Amino acid sequence: MLKFTGQQLKFDLERNHPTVLERFRVDAKDRQFQFWERNPLSVICQSVAMTEQKLQYIHLNPVQEKWRLAETPEVYYYSSSRFYLENKDDFGFLTHYLE
Structure with missing residues (x-):
């Protein structure tokens, strides 16, 4: 990427x-x-719980007061949050982290 x-x-x-x-x-x-x-920081997600924690962090980033890019994670266009909530893949390449 x-x-x-x-x-x-x-x-x-x-x-x-x-x-x-x-x-x-x-x-x-x-x-x-x-x-x-x-050398960007790469973190290996060693459990489902850790993966979910990182995914939640990523999804909540755009709504933080610091950024204010969206009101909710799913309305931020570049987020995969909508994929997980509505099963809508606007990009054509998303897969569920459990697959």
Whole structure:
């Protein structure tokens, strides 16, 4: 996901905001631009309870007062919350975590 989204950001900035793209230029051997932290935190969910805890955290993030991106998790477009509540997959690739 990081590689894909990074490429999409780069393509969009090249087309629409080339001066902003320069803010992401790095002096690295393997890349010209960097959008994400090199070593993101990955957590292995070792139980159903832990998976549900992480999923709830992700779903509640957009409704936090800090962000205020939505009134409820299911109305935030980029959330999978609607998938779990209404079985509606707006993206065409979601699967239930128990499958």
